[in-house]
Amino acid sequence: MSDAGPARVSPGAELRHFITDIIDADVASGKWGPVGDSSVVRTRFPPEPNGYLHIGHAKSICLNFGLAERYGGVCVLRFDDTNPVKEEEEFVRSIIEDVRWLGFAWPGARDDDLKAGVRFASDYFQQMHDWAVELIRKGKAYVDEQTSEQIRAARGDLTTPGTPSPFRDRPVEESLRLFEEMVQGRHPDGSMVLRARIDMASPNMNLRDPVMYRIVNARHHRTGDAWHVYPMYDWAHGLEDSIEGITHSICTLEFENHRPLYDWFIDAINEGRGPGSAWGEKIHHPQQIEFARLNPSYIVTSKRKLRQLVEEGYVRGWDDPRMPTLSGLRRRGYTPESIRAFAAETGVTKFNGVHDIGWLERAVRDHLNKVAPRRMAVLNPLKVTITNWADGGEADRIEYVDVINNPEDPGAGTRKVAFGRTLYIERDDFMEDPPKKFFRLGPGREVRLRCGYWIRCDQVVKNEAGEVVELLCTYDPQTRGGESPPPDADGNVRKVKATLHWVAAAECIEAEIRLFDRLYLAERPGRESDNHLDDLNPESLRVMTGCKLEKALGERLGDEPAWSDGIRRFQFERLGYFCVDPDSTPGRLVFNRTVTLKDSWSKERARNP
Ligand code: ATP
Numbered sequence: 199m200s201d202a203g204p205a206r207v208s209p210g211a212e213l214r215h216f217i218t219d220i221i222d223a224d225v226a227s228g229k230w231g232p233v234g235d236s237s238v239v240r241t242r243f244p245p246e247p248n249g250y251l252h253i254g255h256a257k258s259i260c261l262n263f264g265l266a267e268r269y270g271g272v273c274v275l276r277f278d279d280t281n282p283v284k285e286e287e288e289f290v291r292s293i294i295e296d297v298r299w300l301g302f303a304w305p306g307a308r309d310d311d312l313k314a315g316v317r318f319a320s321d322y323f324q325q326m327h328d329w330a331v332e333l334i335r336k337g338k339a340y341v342d343e344q345t346s347e348q349i350r351a352a353r354g355d356l357t358t359p360g361t362p363s364p365f366r367d368r369p370v371e372e373s374l375r376l377f378e379e380m381v382q383g384r385h386p387d388g389s390m391v392l393r394a395r396i397d398m399a400s401p402n403m404n405l406r407d408p409v410m411y412r413i414v415n416a417r418h419h420r421t422g423d424a425w426h427v428y429p430m431y432d433w434a435h436g437l438e439d440s441i442e443g444i445t446h447s448i449c450t451l452e453f454e455n456h457r458p459l460y461d462w463f464i465d466a467i468n469e470g471r472g473p474g475s476a477w478g479e480k481i482h483h484p485q486q487i488e489f490a491r492l493n494p495s496y497i498v499t500s501k502r503k504l505r506q507l508v509e510e511g512y513v514r515g516w517d518d519p520r521m522p523t524l525s526g527l528r529r530r531g532y533t534p535e536s537i538r539a540f541a542a543e544t545g546v547t548k549f550n551g552v553h554d555i556g557w558l559e560r561a562v563r564d565h566l567n568k569v570a571p572r573r574m575a576v577l578n579p580l581k582v583t584i585t586n587w588a589d590g591g592e593a594d595r596i597e598y599v600d601v602i603n604n605p606e607d608p609g610a611g612t613r614k615v616a617f618g619r620t621l622y623i624e625r626d627d628f629m630e631d632p633p634k635k636f637f638r639l640g641p642g643r644e645v646r647l648r649c650g651y652w653i654r655c656d657q658v659v660k661n662e663a664g665e666v667v668e669l670l671c672t673y674d675p676q677t678r679g680g681e682s683p684p685p686d687a688d689g690n691v692r693k694v695k696a697t698l699h700w701v702a703a704a705e706c707i708e709a710e711i712r713l714f715d716r717l718y719l720a721e722r723p724g725r726e727s728d729n730h731l732d733d734l735n736p737e738s739l740r741v742m743t744g745c746k747l748e749k750a751l752g753e754r755l756g757d758e759p760a761w762s763d764g765i766r767r768f769q770f771e772r773l774g775y776f777c778v779d780p781d782s783t784p785g786r787l788v789f790n791r792t793v794t795l796k797d798s799w800s801k802e803r804a805r806n807p
């Protein structure tokens with residue numbers, strides 16, 4: 199029995215990069231707490247619940263939870279649910295499940311209560327509101343009644359300073375009153391906003407009096423009708439981190455020039471605060487650190503594009519096995535371990551680049567090679583009749599041969615597989631007129647059936663259309679188990695050049711098998727035409743029905759690992775790695791191919807670069 203459980207530490211745990219250098223220095227200097235106390239490392243993963251998580255998010259999850267694991271700190275799961283109209287409960291559930299599936303836990307996480315310990319930005323709406331009022335009182339925020347077009351037009355550009363709003367210097371009392379009216383729903387959407395009063399001439403556009411609150415008279419999935427204003431991302435994000443005591447607030451590079459604004463907000467709140475101050479104590483000031491986002495080839499990671507694929511029916515759902523979502527990858531058969539390994543392998547840097555998706559495929563191949571039990575399955579069956587089977591005994595007898603469960607794992611043992619007079623082999627493993635380099639079966643040729651017997655093709659049976667429908671073969675009873683026969687009287691040894699997989703007709707099950715190719719044909723989908731849909735691969739899904747599988751796949755054998763997610767995964771000899779799809783019913787199994795055994799794409803590219 200092999201163990202595929204998730205017990206081992208994240209493969210990234212021992213990796214070093216510029217962020218671990220920063221944290222090491224912080225731990226050594228006692229920046230966030232006493233030297234020697236590593237529990238001062240607090241990170242977070244802050245998804246917006248407006249889509250399913252994808253492989254890019256996995257990078258961020260592995261990094262944030264991985265750092266907490268490494269330093270004995272904690273990582274918070276917090277939903278950035280500040281936009282009431284685009285967010286749905288379904289996304290909250292799927293995101294929690296995906297993070298758990300990857301093998302991570304936040305403080306208070308429980309298996310029997312999905313949302314236990316999870317934080318929501320909406321829980322902080324009151325606190326954020328109070329801080330906004332404080333900034334108005336300090337003369338650092340004002341209600342602006344310009345339209346959004348006017349605000350945009352007055353912002354200026356990189357070479358022209360912005361024009362101050364006519365409302366910028368209105369009395370504090372007026373802004374306070376209007377802001378409370380906005381909060382209470384007394385003004386229509388778009389009629390006014392609350393803006394920070396910073397610097398309309400700042401070379402950093404983010405500092406030109408950014409909007410803090412907008413009016414949205416809409417129900418929120420958690421706070422209901424309590425609020426009629428919702429905080430802008432830039433105002434909310436740093437405050438959420440502050441409230442949770444996040445020490446290292448890790449985000450992607452595009453937020454680098456938002457950092458001065460996050461710092462300004464916290465400093466503005468802290469101005470005048472301290473022991474004995476009427477404003478209160480100073481609030482926590484997290485450190486933001488930016489890294490390059492994961493950008494794998496042949497996929498899209500934009501939520502908008504992924505949503506389009508789902509809503510317009512290019513795929514069957516968010517968890518379609520061709521999707522780069524975590525639920526799609528899971529359904530495809532990817533293991534959490536392989537995704538964690540990929541996230542670690544791609545490193546943590548400050549440079550945006552493209553990551554070869556082949557690395558992800560290699561990661562799952564490497565993992566499954568070690569732990570997936572081997573089975574035999576024939577995708578496109580061709581009937582083989584052993585004409586001399588009766589020479590060894592009864593014509594309809596079944597012999598059970600011992601087949602190795604996993605050559606990589608001696609502990610996985612062997613299983614009994616039926617061999618009989620009628621077998622199926624892969625149609626592709628036979629050619630009537632084989633070219634030079636085709637070593638498999640052809641008229642007059644002999645091959646080894648894996649762990650079974652050697653067979654020779656004597657005759658080809660065709661239907662009226664001239665298609666091959668059956669092969670009449672003879673077997674050599676001296677080759678049981680696939681062993682070489684003894685030398686002949688002159689000492690000559692017979693050799694075969696191919697070993698084929700097979701299934702016995704008397705003991706097999708039928709199944710549907712879904713084969714996937716990349717969803718896009720272009721390395722950067724949409725780059726040429728500006729529309730990712732133009733690069734979709736029309737042949738990304740091939741459904742094979744009537745496939746013949748060895749009987750053991752229909753039942754759960756003792757050698758099957760205890761997969762952490764309960765998904766049954768196998769190597770089908772010579773065909774790749776496969777898993778059972780949730781569309782399966784007791785009488786009708788459906789398998790998905792996770793990945794082929796070899797990387798046929800990079801070979802293809804080497805030939806036709
Ligand atoms: P958007 O904000 O445009 O809806 P998003 O991909 O940023 O999309 P979020 O839900 O905000 O979605 O992402 C949650 C976290 O995941 C963020 O901290 C973000 O930095 C991180 N993240 C998202 N995409 C990637 C990526 N490709 N590589 C690394 N981290 C990512």
Ligand code: MG
Nearest residue numbers: 244245246278
């Ligand atoms: Mg985002």
